[in-house]
Amino acid sequence: MTSLANYLGYEFVQNALIAGTLAAILGAIVGYFVIIRNAGFAAHALAHIGFAGAAGAAILGLSSLEGMLLLTVGSGLFMGAAGDKVHRNDLAIGMVLSMSLGLGTLFLSLYSGFAGQAKAILFGNIFGVSGSQIMEMIVLSLLSMAGLAIFSRKLLFASTQPRLAEARGLSLPALSMAFMTVLAISVTLASQIVGILLVFTLVIAPAGIALRLCRSFWRGILISVALGVTAVWIGILMDCVTGYPATFWITALFFVLYIIVEAYVRFVAKSDR
Amino acid sequence: MTSALQISDLTLSLGGHEILSGVSATIDEGEFIGIFGPNGAGKTTLVRCIIGTLQPTRGQIEILGVTPGQASLQIGYMPQGHGGFDSTALSARTLVEAACHGDRWGIPWTSRESKQEVDRVLEVTDAAHYAHRPFSVLSGGERQRVMLAQALLGSPRILVLDEPLASLDPKNQALLIECVARVKRLTQTTILFVAHDMNPLLQVMDRVLYMAGGGAVLGKLDDVVTTASLSRLYGFAIEVVRVENRVFVVSAEGNVTESECDHHHHD
Numbered sequence: 452m453t454s455l456a457n458y459l460g461y462e463f464v465q466n467a468l469i470a471g472t473l474a475a476i477l478g479a480i481v482g483y484f485v486i487i488r489n490a491g492f493a494a495h496a497l498a499h500i501g502f503a504g505a506a507g508a509a510i511l512g513l514s515s516l517e518g519m520l521l522l523t524v525g526s527g528l529f530m531g532a533a534g535d536k537v538h539r540n541d542l543a544i545g546m547v548l549s550m551s552l553g554l555g556t557l558f559l560s561l562y563s564g565f566a567g568q569a570k571a572i573l574f575g576n577i578f579g580v581s582g583s584q585i586m587e588m589i590v591l592s593l594l595s596m597a598g599l600a601i602f603s604r605k606l607l608f609a610s611t612q613p614r615l616a617e618a619r620g621l622s623l624p625a626l627s628m629a630f631m632t633v634l635a636i637s638v639t640l641a642s643q644i645v646g647i648l649l650v651f652t653l654v655i656a657p658a659g660i661a662l663r664l665c666r667s668f669w670r671g672i673l674i675s676v677a678l679g680v681t682a683v684w685i686g687i688l689m690d691c692v693t694g695y696p697a698t699f700w701i702t703a704l705f706f707v708l709y710i711i712v713e714a715y716v717r718f719v720a721k722s723d724r
Numbered sequence: 725m726t727s728a729l730q731i732s733d734l735t736l737s738l739g740g741h742e743i744l745s746g747v748s749a750t751i752d753e754g755e756f757i758g759i760f761g762p763n764g765a766g767k768t769t770l771v772r773c774i775i776g777t778l779q780p781t782r783g784q785i786e787i788l789g790v791t792p793g794q795a796s797l798q799i800g801y802m803p804q805g806h807g808g809f810d811s812t813a814l815s816a817r818t819l820v821e822a823a824c825h826g827d828r829w830g831i832p833w834t835s836r837e838s839k840q841e842v843d844r845v846l847e848v849t850d851a852a853h854y855a856h857r858p859f860s861v862l863s864g865g866e867r868q869r870v871m872l873a874q875a876l877l878g879s880p881r882i883l884v885l886d887e888p889l890a891s892l893d894p895k896n897q898a899l900l901i902e903c904v905a906r907v908k909r910l911t912q913t914t915i916l917f918v919a920h921d922m923n924p925l926l927q928v929m930d931r932v933l934y935m936a937g938g939g940a941v942l943g944k945l946d947d948v949v950t951t952a953s954l955s956r957l958y959g960f961a962i963e964v965v966r967v968e969n970r971v972f973v974v975s976a977e978g979n980v981t982e983s984e985c986d987h988h989h990h991d
Contacts, residue, residue: 603831612822615803
């Protein structure tokens, strides 16, 4: 345990914990809406679209975070606008995703210096987060949370009962676009920590498990955030202690938890339902 | 007195295809109207026009003297079917709470007044005792009573129910109809009840809106659902058969177009 306390004294570990916490909180809350909107594919696509953004940024001289944000938010808006039928926009998402991956390939071939950075972007580099990156992450988290604080009530209604919400005068495409923007931001943040390939871990896993268990909205959000933050902390500390990557620990934790919860829901809680 | 619903010379097209043409009807406040007709007669299209999510091609609809958009808070709506949530544990109550003032800005916080309102509507439809359970594990009848409760939020003056009996067994049909009839009796709410089969509603409805062949007729059951009136509406020979207080609409060739056992779901 003394060695664990030693690790906490290092700035790069502290930065990892701060950045991981931010990404986990935002991912857990946004992920909750991803699950009830059945938007898992969109979340997955946005992460991969971020790769093209990061590759393009290297050419334009932007930071990879800026490049990712630019492309994911743009694509998110497009997906939201194209798919006004909440659950029926898979084609639009697929098309934007494949175009972006094509662009990513092009950018990689144009700028070979990017190849080394590419691995960090794909698999995450949790201990490489700098102080200025943390500032950026705080600003983006606050922006996304402010957005959700403004329209999450409408979003929850429109996500659970789209036809009823429409009859009450809510604009489903506008809400969809607003949500996709927030999703794009949180996916970008999460990919800074666990990498593009594993964004699902922070955006889908905690919320998915919470929604399997919790019957009310607020309890679901709380459990989702608690799961996300706990897993990230354990993952980072296990990385320090064992040397195996944090991302592995985080995904393994969620997978084991998922199996347990699934078994509980199917076999134990069944009688009560 | 303003009427609950005034439809004047309404024509509706979807994708260049005319669904309704020149329909007029006036429905008074507190009436229970059964809306019937074969598949594709435009029942759901008319409903979408009444709740304001579809604009008429020609003519107009007035609800309580204003446009459907302006009247949206006066309309309680129960859409056809209810899917999703099968992988979540969200309770029926949580769904109703999300719908309560769900059109407002801010976070989904349920105030004490909203909680009481949710309690009230769940009591009315006899859904309170199971509303804490996940929506995904409820039976069809239980789900429909939750959806009806949701439509009652804010005590609307008009209830628009789109095929709430679809895929329910006779016992659950009767339960749901009893709930709706009770709401009408207690609060003088106007009821627009779309159904495939008119027989379960014979005791409770005041008038019938029968839709077919792009048109519609409104009137007492005995005036509208007759061989002469429906043949005119369909544009071909229709026979209305009454057996032991049940009504069957049969085409002259002998195919039943409306029957007790004909509850297939369509959307």
